[in-house]
Amino acid sequence: AQTVTQSQPEMSVQEAETVTLSCTYDTSESDYYLFWYKQPPSRQMILVIRQEAYKQQNATENRFSVNFQKAAKSFSLKISDSQLGDAAMYFCAYRSNQGGGSNYKLTFGKGTLLTVNP
Amino acid sequence: EPEVTQTPSHQVTQMGQEVILRCVPISNHLYFYWYRQILGQKVEFLVSFYNNEISEKSEIFDDQFSVERPDGSNFTLKIRSTKLEDSAMYFCASSERAKHEKLFFGSGTQLSVL
Numbered sequence: 445a446q447t448v449t450q451s452q453p454e455m456s457v458q459e460a461e462t463v464t465l466s467c468t469y470d471t472s473e474s475d476y477y478l479f480w481y482k483q484p485p486s487r488q489m490i491l492v493i494r495q496e497a498y499k500q501q502n503a504t505e506n507r508f509s510v511n512f513q514k515a516a517k518s519f520s521l522k523i524s525d526s527q528l529g530d531a532a533m534y535f536c537a538y539r540s541n542q543g544g545g546s547n548y549k550l551t552f553g554k555g556t557l558l559t560v561n562p
Numbered sequence: 563e564p565e566v567t568q569t570p571s572h573q574v575t576q577m578g579q580e581v582i583l584r585c586v587p588i589s590n591h592l593y594f595y596w597y598r599q600i601l602g603q604k605v606e607f608l609v610s611f612y613n614n615e616i617s618e619k620s621e622i623f624d625d626q627f628s629v630e631r632p633d634g635s636n637f638t639l640k641i642r643s644t645k646l647e648d649s650a651m652y653f654c655a656s657s658e659r660a661k662h663e664k665l666f667f668g669s670g671t672q673l674s675v676l
Contacts, residue, residue: 486669487599487651487669487670487672488667488668488669488670489605489653489655489667489670490667491664491665494664535604535605537605549595549607549610549618550597550605550607550665551607552604552605552606553604554603554604555604
């Protein structure tokens with residue numbers, strides 16, 4: 445079974461600064477997706493960024509980028525020019541892309557609570 | 563952007579009562595899911611549903627839980643006899659295809675069992 449580990453329960457960053465959230469995962473599969481979801485106080489799950497395992501290029505989405513190290517099974521999220529609205533719980537998640545199954549089961553980490561200081 | 567809609571946003575019930583949580587997935591989506599998040603803990607997969615049947619369920623999804631797509635638009639999660647430990651945020655989600663890269667989540671139903 446796959447596992448996702450987020451070793452930083454809490455992080456803080458000054459507004460306009462850069463912060464990196466860590467995520468490691470364990471899998472024996474070669475074809476999968478990795479995701480970062482943001483959960484603000486409203487508790488809605490918002491997709492921030494996704495990475496396909498077979499793509500070597502790191503995904504970027506405006507101020508959000510990832511550092512995907514497949515061999516090390518590491519998938520960190522970098523937030524540049526942090527804004528007050530970035531304050532939220534951030535979850536790393538894994539999804540298998542192998543097999544012919546019809547499910548989209550995500551395995552989540554425990555989350556990192558990001559505080560942005562003005 | 564299209565949205566997954568969940569109702570109610572909050573539900574309070576007494577232990578032992580039945581509850582039904584409702585979801586309206588995005589209209590052209592074919593794959594539907596329920597996830598649960600106990601306060602302060604990670605989000606956990608409960609069940610996936612396709613072509614009017616369960617395609618996968620977790621160990622959490624025991625006989626007290628059931629899902630149904632009673633018509634062309636709604637997707638429901640029923641808990642037959644609620645327990646205190648069922649208190650959680652329940653998220654509905656849908657995707658267009660089985661391996662589509664984007665899963666759309668609803669805003670959740672907070673269930674409180676007293």
